Amino acid sequence: MLRKMKTDKEKIIKHYEELLEYVEECNRFHVFNYYDSEYVETIKQKLKEMKAKENYDEIPVAACKHCHSLHIIEDEDSNNVCMKCGSVNDIIIYETIYSVPGHEKFKK
Numbered sequence: 001m002l003r004k005m006k007t008d009k010e011k012i013i014k015h016y017e018e019l020l021e022y023v024e025e026c027n028r029f030h031v032f033n034y035y036d037s038e039y040v041e042t043i044k045q046k047l048k049e050m051k052a053k054e055n056y057d058e059i060p061v062a063a064c065k066h067c068h069s070l071h072i073i074e075d076e077d078s079n080n081v082c083m084k085c086g087s088v089n090d091i092i093i094y095e096t097i098y099s100v101p102g103h104e105k106f107k108k
């Protein structure tokens with residue numbers, strides 16, 4: 001499940017990159033912009049946002065439902081195992097790390 005979240009995001013980024021490449025290529029072959037420059041700019045902006053989030057703490061995190069530990073490991077069978085209390089597949093996805101109980105104080 002954790003792996004899936006990451007893959008989905010990579011897919012979206014890849015999609016935007018290909019889209020951007022395509023519209024820029026189209027515009028190159030037309031005297032007038034075939035695609036609105038505002039549209040191209042929106043794609044660029046979106047791509048930038050998505051990539052920036054990679055480096056931020058503002059990505060969803062999985063925490064253990066019982067002990068709120070973030071130390072969750074995905075085993076070979078795609079089970080999410082808490083390394084602290086050992087619970088299996090009892091995780092909650094939080095929007096950011098700061099939403100996890102006990103982690104609010106780390107917010108800059």
Ligand SMILES: [Zn+2]
Binds near residue numbers: 066067084086
């Ligand atoms: Zn736990």
